[in-house]
Amino acid sequence: MAARYDEIKLGRLKEEVCEANLELVEKKLVIYTWGNVSGILREEGLVVIKPSGVSYDNLVPNMMVVLDLSGNVIEGNYNPSSDTPTHLELYKGFPEIGGIVHTHSTYATAWAQAKRPIECFGTTHSDYFYHEIPCTPELTPEEIGGDYETNTGKVILRTMEGRDYKAMPGILVANHGPFTWGKDPFTAVHNSVVLEELARMAYLTLTINQDITGIQGALMDKHYLRKHGQNAYYGQPADKEQKK
Amino acid sequence: MAARYDEIKLGRLKEEVCEANLELVEKKLVIYTWGNVSGILREEGLVVIKPSGVSYDNLVPNMMVVLDLSGNVIEGNYNPSSDTPTHLELYKGFPEIGGIVHTHSTYATAWAQAKRPIECFGTTHSDYFYHEIPCTPELTPEEIGGDYETNTGKVILRTMEGRDYKAMPGILVANHGPFTWGKDPFTAVHNSVVLEELARMAYLTLTINQDITGIQGALMDKHYLRKHGQNAYYGQPADKEQKK
Amino acid sequence: MAARYDEIKLGRLKEEVCEANLELVEKKLVIYTWGNVSGILREEGLVVIKPSGVSYDNLVPNMMVVLDLSGNVIEGNYNPSSDTPTHLELYKGFPEIGGIVHTHSTYATAWAQAKRPIECFGTTHSDYFYHEIPCTPELTPEEIGGDYETNTGKVILRTMEGRDYKAMPGILVANHGPFTWGKDPFTAVHNSVVLEELARMAYLTLTINQDITGIQGALMDKHYLRKHGQNAYYGQPADKEQKK
Amino acid sequence: MAARYDEIKLGRLKEEVCEANLELVEKKLVIYTWGNVSGILREEGLVVIKPSGVSYDNLVPNMMVVLDLSGNVIEGNYNPSSDTPTHLELYKGFPEIGGIVHTHSTYATAWAQAKRPIECFGTTHSDYFYHEIPCTPELTPEEIGGDYETNTGKVILRTMEGRDYKAMPGILVANHGPFTWGKDPFTAVHNSVVLEELARMAYLTLTINQDITGIQGALMDKHYLRKHGQNAYYGQPADKEQKK
Numbered sequence: 001m002a003a004r005y006d007e008i009k010l011g012r013l014k015e016e017v018c019e020a021n022l023e024l025v026e027k028k029l030v031i032y033t034w035g036n037v038s039g040i041l042r043e044e045g046l047v048v049i050k051p052s053g054v055s056y057d058n059l060v061p062n063m064m065v066v067l068d069l070s071g072n073v074i075e076g077n078y079n080p081s082s083d084t085p086t087h088l089e090l091y092k093g094f095p096e097i098g099g100i101v102h103t104h105s106t107y108a109t110a111w112a113q114a115k116r117p118i119e120c121f122g123t124t125h126s127d128y129f130y131h132e133i134p135c136t137p138e139l140t141p142e143e144i145g146g147d148y149e150t151n152t153g154k155v156i157l158r159t160m161e162g163r164d165y166k167a168m169p170g171i172l173v174a175n176h177g178p179f180t181w182g183k184d185p186f187t188a189v190h191n192s193v194v195l196e197e198l199a200r201m202a203y204l205t206l207t208i209n210q211d212i213t214g215i216q217g218a219l220m221d222k223h224y225l226r227k228h229g230q231n232a233y234y235g236q237p238a239d240k241e242q243k244k
Numbered sequence: 245m246a247a248r249y250d251e252i253k254l255g256r257l258k259e260e261v262c263e264a265n266l267e268l269v270e271k272k273l274v275i276y277t278w279g280n281v282s283g284i285l286r287e288e289g290l291v292v293i294k295p296s297g298v299s300y301d302n303l304v305p306n307m308m309v310v311l312d313l314s315g316n317v318i319e320g321n322y323n324p325s326s327d328t329p330t331h332l333e334l335y336k337g338f339p340e341i342g343g344i345v346h347t348h349s350t351y352a353t354a355w356a357q358a359k360r361p362i363e364c365f366g367t368t369h370s371d372y373f374y375h376e377i378p379c380t381p382e383l384t385p386e387e388i389g390g391d392y393e394t395n396t397g398k399v400i401l402r403t404m405e406g407r408d409y410k411a412m413p414g415i416l417v418a419n420h421g422p423f424t425w426g427k428d429p430f431t432a433v434h435n436s437v438v439l440e441e442l443a444r445m446a447y448l449t450l451t452i453n454q455d456i457t458g459i460q461g462a463l464m465d466k467h468y469l470r471k472h473g474q475n476a477y478y479g480q481p482a483d484k485e486q487k488k
Numbered sequence: 489m490a491a492r493y494d495e496i497k498l499g500r501l502k503e504e505v506c507e508a509n510l511e512l513v514e515k516k517l518v519i520y521t522w523g524n525v526s527g528i529l530r531e532e533g534l535v536v537i538k539p540s541g542v543s544y545d546n547l548v549p550n551m552m553v554v555l556d557l558s559g560n561v562i563e564g565n566y567n568p569s570s571d572t573p574t575h576l577e578l579y580k581g582f583p584e585i586g587g588i589v590h591t592h593s594t595y596a597t598a599w600a601q602a603k604r605p606i607e608c609f610g611t612t613h614s615d616y617f618y619h620e621i622p623c624t625p626e627l628t629p630e631e632i633g634g635d636y637e638t639n640t641g642k643v644i645l646r647t648m649e650g651r652d653y654k655a656m657p658g659i660l661v662a663n664h665g666p667f668t669w670g671k672d673p674f675t676a677v678h679n680s681v682v683l684e685e686l687a688r689m690a691y692l693t694l695t696i697n698q699d700i701t702g703i704q705g706a707l708m709d710k711h712y713l714r715k716h717g718q719n720a721y722y723g724q725p726a727d728k729e730q731k732k
Numbered sequence: 733m734a735a736r737y738d739e740i741k742l743g744r745l746k747e748e749v750c751e752a753n754l755e756l757v758e759k760k761l762v763i764y765t766w767g768n769v770s771g772i773l774r775e776e777g778l779v780v781i782k783p784s785g786v787s788y789d790n791l792v793p794n795m796m797v798v799l800d801l802s803g804n805v806i807e808g809n810y811n812p813s814s815d816t817p818t819h820l821e822l823y824k825g826f827p828e829i830g831g832i833v834h835t836h837s838t839y840a841t842a843w844a845q846a847k848r849p850i851e852c853f854g855t856t857h858s859d860y861f862y863h864e865i866p867c868t869p870e871l872t873p874e875e876i877g878g879d880y881e882t883n884t885g886k887v888i889l890r891t892m893e894g895r896d897y898k899a900m901p902g903i904l905v906a907n908h909g910p911f912t913w914g915k916d917p918f919t920a921v922h923n924s925v926v927l928e929e930l931a932r933m934a935y936l937t938l939t940i941n942q943d944i945t946g947i948q949g950a951l952m953d954k955h956y957l958r959k960h961g962q963n964a965y966y967g968q969p970a971d972k973e974q975k976k
Contacts, residue, residue: 031441032434034368053479082470082478104368106441110448113365114456121845123908124766124836141462148466175459176367190764197763197838204842207451207939212846215907218873222880226814234814235785275685276678278612297723326714326722348612350685354692357609358700385706392710419703420611451695519929520922522856541967570958570966592856594929598936601853602944629950636954663947664855695939 005044010075013039014061017048017099020185024103025056027193035103036081039185040091042098045069049087051078082149089153090181094165099185101192107199108178108192111135115174118198119214121205126220127227128194130167134159138174152176167224170195249288254319257283258305261292261343264429268347269300271437279347280325283429284335286342289313293331295322326393333397334425338409343429345436348421351443352436355379356416362442363458365449370464371471372438374411378403382418396420411468414439493532498563501527502549505536505587508673512591513544515681523591524569527673528579530586533557537575539566570637577641578669582653587673589680592665595687599623600660606686607702609693614708615715616682618655622647626662640664655712658683737776742807745771746793749780749831752917756835757788759925767835768813771917772823774830777801781819783810814881821885822913826897831917833924836909839931843867844904850930851946853937858952859959860926862899866891870906884908899956902927 020037024030033056038049047067054063065076069088073080081087087100103109111118118133120126125133136159143151156171156179169191170180178195182188205212214220227234264281268274277300282293291311298307309320313332317324325331331344347353355362362377364370369377380403387395400415400423413435414424422443424435449456458464471478508525512518521544526537535555542551553564557576561568569575575588591597599606606621608614613621624647631639644659644667657679658668666683670676693700702708715722752769756762765788770781779799786795797808801820805812813819819832835841843850850865852858857865868891875883888903888911901923902912910927914920937944946952959966 031437051480079477079480106445107448109366109368110445110452113445113449114453116453121907122841124841138460139463141460144460144462144466148470175365175463193763201838201842201845203448203452204839204935205845208842208935209846209848216870216873216876218876219871219907222876226880233811236783236811239785275681295724297727323721323724350689351692353610353612354689354696357689357693358697360697382704383707385704388704388706388710392714419609419707447692447696519925539968541971567965567968594933595936597854597856598933598940601933601937602941604941626948627951629948632948632950632954636958663853663951691936691940 005041005046009041010044010046010048010066011061013041013046013048014064014066017050017064017185018059018061020099020101020189021050021059022056023186023189024101024192027189029103029105029192029196030056035101035105036083036087037099037101037185037189038081038084038087039099040097046074047084047088047091049080049084051076052081054078083152085147085149086153086156086179089150089157090179093153093157093160094181096166096183097169097181097188098183099188100179100181101185101188102177102179103192103196104177105192105196105199107203108172108196109176110203111199112172112177113175117172118202120220121202121212122215123219123223124201125198126215126223128191129170129198130164130220130224130228132214133168133170133172133195133198134163135172136174167228249285249290253285254288254290254292254310255305257285257290257292258308258310261294261308261429262303262305264343264345264433265294265303266300267430267433268345268436271433273347273349273436273440274300279345279349280327280331281343281345281429281433282325282328282331283343284341290318291328291332291335293324293328295320296325298322327396329391329393330397330400330423333394333401334423337397337401337404338425340410340427341413341425341432342427343432344423344425345429345432346421346423347436347440349436349440349443351447352416352422352440353420354447355443356421357419359418361416362446364464365446365456366459367463367467368445369442370459370467372435373414373442374408374464374468374472376458377412377414377416377439377442378407379416380418411472493529493534497529498532498534498536498554499549501529501534501536502552502554505538505552505673506547506549508587508589508677509538509547510544511674511677512589512680515677517591517593517680517684518544523589523593524571524575525587525589525673525677526569526572526575527587528585534562535572535576535579537568537572539564540569542566571640573635573637574641574644574667577638577645578667581641581645581648582669584654584671585657585669585676586671587676588667588669589673589676590665590667591680591684593680593684593687595691596660596666596684597664598691599687600665601663603662605660606690608708609690609700610703611707611711612689613686614703614711616679617658617686618652618708618712618716620702621656621658621660621683621686622651623660624662655716737773737778741773742776742778742780742798743793745773745778745780746796746798749782749796749917750791750793752831752833752921753782753791754788755918755921756833756924759921761835761837761924761928762788767833767837768815768819769831769833769917769921770813770816770819771831772829778806779816779820779823781812781816783808784813786810815884817879817881818885818888818911821882821889822911825885825889825892826913828898828915829901829913829920830915831920832911832913833917833920834909834911835924835928837924837928837931839935840904840910840928841908842935843931844909845907847906849904850934852952853934853944854947855951855955856933857930858947858955860923861902861930862896862952862956862960864946865900865902865904865927865930866895867904868906899960 017039024035036050065080066074117135136155180191261283268279280294292308309324310318361379380399426432505527512523524538536552553568554562605623624643668679749771756767768782772779797812798806849867868887912923
């Protein structure tokens with residue numbers, strides 16, 4: 001077994017995933033057990049995720065569950081999050097992400113419940129999410145009755161078809177809530193915080209002016225690209241490598 | 245008297261009820277004296293409840309009032325909560341609950357004032373409350389003029405007829421506010437926190453999309469049952485016994 | 489001068505007024521200098537009020553300004569609150585109040601800006617405020633151009649005509665914000681906190697259900713009277729004298 | 733170089749700008765790196781501004797960037813905020829301001845995204861901002877594709893034409909967010925806090941009463957002038973010089 005993976009690297013990821021889970025509480029995105037964060041060691045094909053239904057108050061790194069991409073538990077004394085199969089689908093479908101977050105954060109969940117994508121109303125949005133944040137269609141009764149959590153992953157991947165998952169690091173699952181991802185668990189949490197704030201701003205924008213439409217393409221491009229494009233000039237030079 | 249009940253067991257319940265009352269403040273469900281929690285020793289038929297109109301700042305366990313199910317004060321130097329008769333009705337009508345909470349939490353009270361049940365718009369709701377959260381009809385002037393607090397309990401029981409009180413651990417009393425219950429006082433508080441958040445999410449959902457309807461039955465069943473059903477797989481094996 | 493009033497009693501009131509002002513910040517009813525609390529010694533005819541435009545961070549009791557009911561400064565090194573003449577009118581018009589609060593708290597101010605009274609939508613409201621919370625008419629340009637702050641007091645008194653100021657311990661001044669009062673400065677602050685929460689609940693109630701109307705008279709009477717009536721049974725026996 | 737400016741004065745401004753940036757976080761106007769504050773030494777023609785994309789957690793005074801009014805970096809190891817050219821335009825256009833703030837605060841940004849000016853609905857507004865807070869028109873694709881941040885400054889100046897920038901210390905940039913200014917960086921932050929609260933109150937006012945119109949001119953004048961006019965009587969005598 002020792003040959004199969006690097007214990008130090010895995011231990012570090014468990015700490016990171018644990019801490020990223022705790023950050024969900026600190027950023028007020030979850031109450032009780034309403035969320036989960038995972039991370040992945042790509043070379044080893046190992047996913048680290050929060051145990052199911054365990055209170056954040058008691059969470060420590062060695063409670064994290066380690067699985068392979070087929071869902072076999074490799075390490076850990078707890079059941080993994082019941083949403084684990086959704087995470088696995090996304091890791092398989094988005095080959096360059098390193099972390100995933102699921103929450104029931106208030107405003108993002110309200111949009112998911114209203115089954116509406118979040119249109120791009122401003123530069124705050126296009127600084128992070130390029131174009132509108134999609135909302136999946138509902139699952140069919142067959143998909144729900146079958147392998148529900150895997151099918152949740154599949155409907156996310158289907159909805160993301162034709163979209164660049166690096167430029168759209170999150171989605172709303174209809175009647176459920178948001179999923180976000182990123183290059184590592186902390187970036188995925190960061191994107192969850194931003195998504196929640198964008199959902200809140202969009203809610204207010206729409207109730208101030210029901211007829212408002214999204215921002216013009218030129219402005220959306222400008223903001224996304226000044227931060228993430230090849231000639232990005234937002235931030236410090238050292239950030240650039242990190243960004244791509 | 246010593247023969248009638250176990251002082252240690254009762255002392256423990258007083259501590260639990262006191263602490264559960266304080267948790268209402270910590271979770272921002274009540275300001276001033278706007279709420280109360282009770283618990284029951286089923287075998288002994290003793291109910292422990294917060295004293296009426298006493299500030300949470302000064303609450304200690306031996307200020308709790310102990311009553312029998314007929315409302316006779318057995319122990320305590322204070323008047324019990326003015327809502328005590330409502331609690332007693334619920335303990336009599338729901339034989340397996342162990343704790344009850346009443347608050348005037350903002351969003352749940354707003355729905356109660358709007359006299360609308362909270363429809364099940366998403367999985368956050370169906371993880372805890374199976375189907376829409378009902379709102380009682382208004383009391384008649386006769387019911388208000390008579391034994392008001394007992395009649396409040398009765399209208400709750402009438403509205404819950406045909407519903408499973410374990411799968412619907414809360415209700416809105418029209419023009420008043422929410423009541424929740426659970427297997428013990430802390431679970432009842434937990435359900436109050438969840439109800440308030442569901443009320444907030446439903447409010448936002450409805451103002452984003454006025455025409456939205458509740459989630460499909462298959463999804464509602466799936467989420468409720470993966471957490472509470474016989475084959476529940478959410479959480480850890482040890483939780484199961486606790487859950488039912 | 490020593491003959492005119494009791495220094496100890498006055499010193500105690502200054503402390504109380506100072507602390508009540510600080511409580512506005514703690515309860516999140518004011519930011520910066522957006523509020524003021526006063527108190528009165530009825531026998532001596534002395535009003536104690538916050539100095540104008542002074543930050544709450546630096547407020548200490550001996551910065552409070554002491555005036556007589558004609559507005560003459562008796563003690564203090566600072567200008568009194570610019571709203572002082574409004575307070576004086578209310579002390580003259582409501583002979584049994586002992587404290588007054590003015591804030592620009594968010595929801596109450598929004599109702600004042602919308603120029604709508606806050607209808608009584610539930611028992612939370614009728615536990616404290618008997619009937620709808622009125623909103624004054626606008627001042628005329630002449631009243632604004634004249635002795636503006638005194639005229640603000642006068643329009644409050646005019647609007648309160650035919651209402652019992654003890655059963656309606658607050659009002660909205662159109663386009664401006666709320667004033668509340670009570671038997672002492674802390675009770676007036678308490679009523680400001682309650683008014684803000686009622687304004688928030690009423691806002692939510694109305695946006696959930698635009699056609700909602702106020703609660704039936706029987707329920708309103710029941711709640712107001714079980715707490716404040718002759719046969720009040722809310723709270724502890726010792727509270728009763730305090731209440732009336 | 734030593735002859736060109738006073739190191740002590742500059743050092744003090746760096747501290748002030750750094751602290752004013754941190755105040756944005758404390759006042760909950762920004763998350764992550766979503767805002768920036770600058771200050772200016774008028775005689776020296778030196779602008780001090782936050783570095784771009786740097787976390788507030790790590791901000792210390794000597795990380796501030798010093799530029800001249802043409803945008804040449806004079807001192808500092810970091811890239812200046814990407815919004816620097818907007819700040820420079822405003823310093824050139826508003827000759828008596830000493831500090832500028834840009835944020836993406838929630839309610840003000842929602843109004844900017846809804847592309848609506850914030851009407852003056854009450855005295856809280858007219859205590860600080862005289863008349864409605866304008867919203868710029870959208871930039872043209874050419875302006876966005878060209879020197880975008882400079883053009884943002886130019887559209888602000890164009891929109892402010894005919895308005896007194898001292899009596900209107902802030903603006904909404906369409907689809908983007910608010911900019912505020914003041915006699916120094918802290919006053920500019922103060923104005924940002926006030927603008928956000930006014931945006932929130934106006935949002936609530938409008939959703940309570942869609943047909944509401946702004947306050948009468950006499951009341952607006954009264955409140956603005958009792959605080960800022962020649963015969964201002966709000967606050968303490970010592971404030972007066974500071975105010976103008």
